[in-house]
Amino acid sequence: xxxxxxxxxxxxxxxxxxxxxxxxxxxxxxxxxxxxxxxxxxxxxxxxxxxxxxxxxxxxxxxxxxxxxxxxxxxxxxxxxxxxxxxxxxxxxxxxxxxxxxxxxxxxxxxxxxxxxxxxxxxxxxxxxxxxxxxxxxxxxxxxxxxxxxxxxxxxxxxxxxxxxxxxxxxxxxxxxxxxxxxxxxxxxxxxxx
Numbered sequence: 001x002x003x004x005x006x007x008x009x010x011x012x013x014x015x016x017x018x019x020x021x022x023x024x025x026x027x028x029x030x031x032x033x034x035x036x037x038x039x040x041x042x043x044x045x046x047x048x049x050x051x052x053x054x055x056x057x058x059x060x061x062x063x064x065x066x067x068x069x070x071x072x073x074x075x076x077x078x079x080x081x082x083x084x085x086x087x088x089x090x091x092x093x094x095x096x097x098x099x100x101x102x103x104x105x106x107x108x109x110x111x112x113x114x115x116x117x118x119x120x121x122x123x124x125x126x127x128x129x130x131x132x133x134x135x136x137x138x139x140x141x142x143x144x145x146x147x148x149x150x151x152x153x154x155x156x157x158x159x160x161x162x163x164x165x166x167x168x169x170x171x172x173x174x175x176x177x178x179x180x181x182x183x184x185x186x187x188x189x190x191x192x193x194x
Contacts, residue, residue, distance in 0.1 A: 050186055081141050102189045174189065
């Protein structure tokens with residue numbers, strides 16, 4: 001009789017086992033997901049702090065009226081870059097791309113370049129890359145003679161969204177976080193592109 005109960009209720013037992021196994025797998029996955037969410041939140045919070053600083057410093061400059069004069073635009077850009085660099089003079093590499101965030105980005109970038117569209121992504125970044133790239137640091141203004149390298153769309157879809165004041169740019173083998181108005185290196189992850 002006991003055997004008959006077991007057999008007739010086998011689908012129920014299998015469902016219970018599957019439910020328990022799914023729950024256990026979810027528990028094992030949850031800490032990893034929460035760490036990822038925490039790291040991305042840290043990144044996003046620091047990005048927002050930077051944008052707030054940038055807007056406050058730009059507001060302290062004389063307003064740039066609409067103009068086609070490249071010299072005026074460039075002077076405003078340089079003045080903003082100087083103000084930001086001065087306000088962030090104690091900033092170091094890794095203040096926005098913390099160690100944990102940089103490791104997450106490295107995994108994302110590895111997956112993007114090793115995946116099925118990796119060859120196309122590499123071709124995208126190499127077509128604009130100059131032969132010799134200077135070593136860049138946080139608060140450096142991106143030199144005018146370095147072409148702006150396109151960040152592959154496949155990679156952009158995998159990275160956290162940025163506000164319009166910032167952009168991801170690949171310079172040589174580094175992933176940089178650049179201020180779009182000041183052309184300033186806000187932070188970078190060196191040697192992320194193999």
